[in-house]
Amino acid sequence: MRIAQVCPRYPPYIGGVETHVAEISGRLARAGHDVTVISTDPAGKYPRDEVIDGVRVLRFPAFAPGDAYYLSPSLSNFVKKSQGFDIVHAHGYHAFPALLATASSARKFVFTPHYHGKGHTPLRNLLLKPYKVAGSRVFRRADSVICVSEFEKGLVCRDFGCDGKVKVIPNGVIKSEFAGLKTVRASKVILYVGRLEQYKGVQYAIRALGELPDYRLQIIGKGPYKEALVKEAADAGVSERVEFHSGLTREELLKCYASAEVTVMLSKFEAYGITVAEALTAGVPTIVANGSALSEFVDGGLCRSVDLPVSPEMLADMIRKAERMPYMKEILDWDDVVRRLLTVYQEG
Template sequence: MRILFWCEIFLPHVGGVEILVSQLAQALVREGHACAILTNRHALDLPDKEMHHGAEIHRIDFVQTLQSRDPRRLHHLCQQVKKIREDFAPDLHHFFLAGPLVMLLQMTNRAPALPVVTTLQTPLDTVLQGGASTLRLLRESALIIAANRVLLEGIPSAVPETAGKMHLLPNSVHSPTIPPCELPWDPPVLLCLGRLAPEKGFDVALHALALLPEHWSHVRMMVVGEGTERSNLETLCRKLGLSGRVHFHGGVPNDEVPAMVNQSTLVLLPSRWQEPFGIVCLEAAVMQRAVVASRVGGVPEVVEEGVSGLLVEPENPEELASAIASLLDDPVKLRAMGEQASQLAEARFGYRSYLEKHLQWYREASGATPPIHTSVL
């Protein structure tokens, strides 16, 4: 089977969707399928085309073209995408819904139109506020994959045409290539992993670190990731007197994430937005690390309260600090939570099942009749 993925941004930018698309494409290639990834060029020094573990990456300047409002540039870009499609000859499109790239899919998926599988990885409100192009995509998709139950139940309520083609599939991650190591205690290390963006709430984690009881004043924090908030977070560290206790590591390739998690005692997910899933919780679990996470979005479907981690209200550094301290005060419980998290991750979010469900749904979608459009290009 030949699958053309549509992803708003892709590696080397690191985020949950980028990791999911990368790992899924790699797994499909290993199974003998062909994959290509069409994405926006988010940095000018990235090549138009390159290979990524056997999958083609095609980068286009769609956002810049839209901003130019130049119909000639848009026509040229559409022809470029049509050429990519003709050369790759996909059996279907797999669209990861997140932004304006949906308009380009609809402008170019013509004569003949191919079936579209859509994965929803954004909060329900964001999906429903996506405008006419997003609603049209949902209505015309052969099959829709929801990362959590909020999306699974909320989309058909708002868009009745999607009833009967929604499927729940929580995210998954590849099994790590290194074993988990013992939890470090000299000193204990808290890990914040992800994009340094306001919605991730890493500022809340810094405030929580400053609020830990005196007997945990030696606890360190490692922040792994890059983003626009780094300067603000570093400034906040200095204001809180935490400069000697917080290390900003910068971004790492996805295959180095397990090694980062191995250096931690406890993983934090202090998000203030409605995380559709919270892939960091799984990345922690497969390395036998418990998490303290915000009770938002799909996170409670991943973290079993009191079993694999603790859930706290977002924007509440006092509650976050209390939860962290309660686990650090009980090393036996913390270790047991990490082991439980690993077992639950394998049972509920195993990658083999995740891959096989995609293949099943690709086969079903390929047999579906896509909507017919008249080409205007």
């Protein structure tokens, strides 16, 4: 099949949607399909046309204030003129490329919204209301809607009324990466991996450090909230025990999982939570916030949850009590994800 994946950004940009699209695209290409990624590059940092892992990657200029929206007239024109795709699979309700992809003449249009129902900032949340008039068109155009969690499916069906189209295919991990991963803990490390945004809740972990004098916090990622987190650590008097890292290789990230005492993801809005799935696959005790798809990881053992806002004392107590034990829920391998995806592509 000739398959187009349309998304706001693609690696080397980092993020959950970027990871999702890269993992499925490479596997589809290795399975013999002709895969093109149609994306944007608002900073103009990467080649406009290149092949990565057997996938043709096209990047178009875009207007993306605050790393959001990704409005690209040139991407829109390309999609309108493109012929011959059997499948167009659009990703991300919260940005314009999926809406622009509805102009495609492909035989089948599939949509993965990665929808969490709210904007990351008060302004973005406000803008979601008028955008819904246009954004609803993506759901109407879609032959199939794929959600990455039951939580996301509930939001989508509530807000867009497309119950009969929706299937749930969770994200995955590369299980072979974790098969031989050995725990190496020289000190007590709390680990956070993800974008640095206020809604992600990293500030709660910084505040808890005051109650945990023998712990360090490793924060891996980048984003607009870093400066505020640095100030938070300084104000709390724990700067010497907070480390910021970005641009790690995959091998370096796996070593961080192996050395962590516990991971935290105290985010308000998540349609899935790839780094949580990775931490649990690595056997790391994990604490997540209630109120989003993160709750679906909770098994009462290796993965436990907390309501937000959480006090430093309560979070510190949970961190102290975290312990390694078998994880009781299923996490898919990306190979399994692609097999399920191909079934959706071939329907009808």
